[in-house]
Amino acid sequence: MAKKMDNEYDYLFKIVLIGDSGVGKSNILSRFTRNDFCLESKSTIGVEFATRTLQVNDRTIKAQIWDTAGQERYRAITSAYYRGAVGALLVYDITKKQTFDNVQRWLGELRGHADSNIVIMMAGNKCDLKQLRAVSEEEGQELAEKEGLSFLETSALEAINVEKAFGTILGEIYHIVSKKALAAQETAAAAGPPSQGTTINVSDSTGTKKSCCSN
């Protein structure tokens, strides 16, 4: 049954979750795909992924989110998973300055391994821990602007902005993809007989019609 569901989509977008270990990547993933949060989730060894299928306009988008180990010495295996990724959520922990400082390293990692057009969003996770904040929202915003990234503060625990973060990434990817599709159609139309075309209205937003947990 899962298999049947898996095949019913128009687009498959691969998104990687990156960032230092302990910033909450696995919980962001479980919040988004299963709406679940576990304070004691085991450390991620190697790579894992989960999927969620969303409806954007009349299109079904399957988001495949890859969760990778944050500890540096696992890079040998994690770097393979940038391949094919069209989006990245770069996560740091707002209560740990060091994880924010390492954002640059992760960006370097992305530039080294991922497609140059990859859509990147930076997320300052654990924003519910206001009292322990070590990185201000402004700092995050500033860095994001400097690096040309989208930015949000999230909390996997309180389900704050997790949907929005992925929504933004997926929306942006979809926008790029449909623009490309339109361009391709136009080229095709100019060059030869018109192909059947669906106009994709990116600016319209609809609610999520279908949600799927691959488990």
Add this chain to the structure above:
Amino acid sequence: MSFDGDEKRWICSRGTTMNLNLVSSIVKEISRDPCLNPSPNKGSKKLKPDKWQSLFDDDGRVHGFGKALKSILLGGVDPSIRPEVWEFLLSCYSSNSTSEYREQLRTARRERYEDLVRECQAMHSTVGTGALAFVIGSRVMDARTLPRDNNATDKKETTHNQFNSDNRDEKEGHPHVDNIHANSYLNHRESSSDSVTRDLSNNARSSDVCNCFQGKNEMEVEESYFSNENLFDFQSIPFTNLFEKITPDEKKCNLHSHRSSLDYRYNESLNTFQNNNDIDLQENWNYRSEDDIPRKVSDVQDEEEATTSNTYISGDSVSQWLWTLHKIVVDVVRTDNDLSFYGDSKNMARMSDILAVYAWIDPATGYCQGMSDLLSPFVVLYEDNADAFWCFEMLLRRLRENFHMEGPTGVMKKLQTLWKILEHTDSELYDHLSVIGAENLHFAFRMLMLLFRRELSFDDTLCMWEMMWATDFDEVLARGYEENCLEALILELPKDSNIETNANSIINSKMDIKDSPTDNGNSDFITCDKDEVKSDSKYPFCGLTKANFWTKQQQMQICSLSVSTRSIDDEISVFCVAAILITNRQKIMRETTSIDDVIKMFNDNLLKIRVKKCIQMAVKIRKKYLYKMKSINAGNSEQGESAV
């Protein structure tokens, strides 16, 4: 685009936060002690106590360890004798050591372990006390368990009300004591500007700790380390001097430079330590870096001196270790937390201590995620931390390469081998995996890294491990591990009658190995090497003793022979993965169309793994593979010759 439309349907399956108390009490009720009680129902074929005892002579030597190995291969070890047998399987002791000698060695090991604990305790007071280093760095430290002040919780997204109210209920269920800790922590954060000074004045203890440090800089650094203890009201324990092993003269000339180098390197450290799993230490670091930079480095020369000297404990290594301790605790609390055993935080602290000690004596490896999974069974099996530590350390001698950072790690090499194994033993599966682009076999990474801990139940893992070790048991290879002994663990036992014992033991152990059911053709090497080894045996074998009991030349010989006869390539774990793949080949070929599918299949534990069958099959596959490789190599060399 909106993604908020159907939030309400997303009711959390397990509650947004787990009620830890409730869960652990349920687990306690339903779980039994996993590995110490003999299981009466499936006791037909395994190494049982009566058989095991019958193998010992009056002096406590094991005669015919090969017979024991054969029994283990049939179905593992009876849980009641597991701790004892494991020590032999892991080569903690030679099978031909006398019980008197083993006792002696055990005592020496325990003493050494205690020394190491004391060293670590001097750096962080909680080590060895039964308390976790950063109680609030774990699940309970997470400040989300705090009662929240209303101003701080204006919600951004009203659609999440359902979850928020759930959270609050959960929070109230948390132990009050944690809140108190966390509160004091918060207070500290609010007045962080003067906290160093305050800690300094309050904390007479800290200044006693390392009374060898003189001067303002040193004291400041010291405080940033030890202020944690103050904050969290940890019980006061006597500190030992971290540097007590250094002679007084050395202290004078070196300590200052270490500390100034440490101070200086805070900056550098911030860039060096990539992984942060905790808050409090991190906070200290951050704020030191913000407040104290730029810092004047008084004597660069001193610093260079300190760094070039390996014999002294450098401040850098202390700071690195403290950082590691942090990472350890974060993982410890989430390791095997479904076992009632770890419902007791003292047991978590034992795990944390052992990992901390290990990271201290092996800074090149340090702590790597996954190690806690590997250690956990030893903590459950052994009452004494030192015993658990030595077993864990012996295991890591086999696995250390997995955790190295530079170059291809052990696991990556094993994956390459696995690919070769599949090529030569199941071409159909090999082709399928090639077609779907799964050549890198990354889906098997976790199995090899954690030796099936996440794929098997706790009990099954124990059985799997002992059967794997029995399959691969090889005292000759164990001597190779001997060479890898970490410097801090080298023990010298008094030269007494045991030396003779051990010279004998080597000879006898060889005889043993010939009996043993290993399939890797090592016995050839064993016989030819026999005479050379026995002549130079001056120190007890497998006693983690001075490594010079072979001459250099012999060491080289042994090393190269070990490599040629058995390498990382034919370790049974790789063949076990091959066996799992081949056992599930139909499912894999039917249901996977991309590497993603395979990864999903492995991560979600959708494959059938039956321990005994898996091992038996792995042994067969290894035999087949090695035979094929041998004939391929023979073919190649013939070709080479004819070409010449």
